[in-house]
Amino acid sequence: MLAATTLAVLFMLALLPAMQGAFSLALQDSIEQRLASDVTTLISAARIENGRLVMPNQLPDERFNLTDFRLLGYIYDREGHLVWRSKATQEEQINYKPRYDGLGNEFARIREVNGQEFFVYDVEVKLLGGKSAAFSIVALQPVREYETTLEGLRENLYLGFGAALLVLLALLWIGLTWGLKALRQLSQELDEIEGGTRESLTEQHPRELLRLTGSLNRLLLSERQQRSRYRDSLDDLAHSLKTPLAVLQGVSEDMAQRPEDRDQAWVLQSQIERMSQQISYQLQRASLRKSGLVRHQVRLQPVLKSLCDTLDKVYRDKRVRVAFDLPEHCYVPIEQGALLEMMGNLLENAYRLCLGEVRISVRESLAGIELCIEDDGPGVPPDQRARILERGERLDAQHPGQGIGLAVVKDIIESYSAKLALGDSPMGGAAFRIHFPAV
CATH class of the missing domain: 3.30.565.10 (Histidine kinase-like ATPase, C-terminal domain)
Incomplete structure (x- = not known):
């Protein structure tokens, strides 16, 4: 669960900048299209009379006519001299110089000396009303509106991604809990085997675990049978040695009664005692060691x-x-x-x-x-x-x-x-x- 959570968070953190970048590009495209539409409005309203540019007092788009709107429109001649400005620009001092270079139109972002930033859409016009003309018609919009909108989108994106991450983690928790239920049951049965309350694993497990449970059951059975055979073999060995040892003990006692054989009898009795110690030690050691997987209390x-x-x-x-x-x-x-x-x-x-x-x-x-x-x-x-x-x-x-x-x-x-x-x-x-x- 920790690994899945980490991967989900890393995925969300990697996806978030990409989504923000996509929103930013989409928003800039929408601003460019809107400024292009505003420039088109200015072009449609412009007239050439006696070789001079004439603009109506009231433009079709009211946003150019109101000073409290932030839609800024400028028209420059070929030499870059300002020949017209919209009413909304009266409170703005923008030092923008168009480049009449024959490239048609340009969308850019500029920064003024006072730190303000603007989006600029500049269109070069050679014909107005069917007459020859050479003007740069410019529409501007402050960047702060774009940043305010982008900040709102970013907050909504954070909230949406946070909610999506919580839902994803909840689904991961449910999926992992359900998927690992069989392993928890298997672990519980192994605990019961270690505690001595169960001898083998059941077959009530998913198909994917049956091979594992079958192998563990065979291992448990083999371990019990091997220990049983080991103890039986030691018991048989001890039983088979009792009679020869008893005979040797009797012989040594008879020899000890003869003075000339007392040294040999002592050596024989010490070796018999040593053999008895080894047999007793190995029998107790084999029967009392820890038994396999079983854990006793x-x-x-x-x-x-x-x-x-x-x-x-x-x-x-x-x-x-x-x-x-x-x-x-x-x-x-x-x-x-x-x-x-x-x-x-x-x-x-x-x-x-x-x-x-x-x-x-x-x-x-x-x-x-x-x-x-x-x-x-x-x-x-x-x-x-x-x-x-x-x-x-x-x-x-x-x-x-x-x-x-x-x-x-x-x-x-x-x-x-x-x-x-x-x-x-x-x-x-x-x-x-x-x-x-x-x-």
Whole structure:
């Protein structure tokens, strides 16, 4: 609409001078024709008697006879001497000298010393009443009348073009609104697909969009099938590896009972543990990444309440106090399964390492949502913060674990175009800050 409006305005601005020029030329043509008619009136009234020019006291055109009219008439001889002037010229002092050069007639615009401008129509006459004569018969009209008329035409032109532009813009708005209605409907359906309330686009679209909607539906179906096959393949792979790993684990335990094989058993058990970590990490990573076009919104407070209730039972002897600082109806743009896995890992770390207090806060702004989990534990040294986000890395060696929790959290966060920052908390421990950008 902005582009169409700009083009319409530019077209009107370019057309306006052309229309003004056309009106000006038409008006000058009409003035020339009228002055030619006035000169004809003077010629028809002139007589030659005894070689002298004789003009009647009352001319056929009354405008020449009245002093308050601005129709000016002059007659000059061959040498340029004034031999007659109309009554309307008595108050005018015009220094006009005709050129008797045999060219017939001339229409021109002259400027006097005092700044006044006149249109002049000059006709050379060689015969008057059938007798030989040599005169220049001139009719003049002040330019200010022409300018007044042209200014009135210009004002009407501005008003007309302004009204036409408004009508044109209204028609453009109606046409574009009607023409883009189908695209707005398509956009609404895509929003519903991203929100998870619709699985595919309908076929209730104009013929021109059916190829696009069909391609998008095939893309959505292919994406869902590919993810399903990907997860099934990983599940099958993990299931098929469980039995060999269990056998190897049993063999390593038997070997560990023999003193001479304890070193080999330790190497075997460490490699089995590493394989288990890799399998668990890849399974969680594949199942919890963002899914295609679908955009989810999950209410945060019920998920946190459920996780904290579970962790309170696990760490009941510790009696952890959890403080919530978040709006009641706060939503985060993430799948519920991914949110449970991410917050479960972060809260489990906070419960395990805190002295007795954990705080969960949310800050909403135009830039997005920031979720922060803090505790009053020992914190994480600055030089170790990047390392603990790598899979298989752990700072806490006193508790069992595979060291993949924070790596999974990092992968989940990055798959949703969010950012994870690890810093110090005012409570004394670590602060995990997750920033989800505004959608």
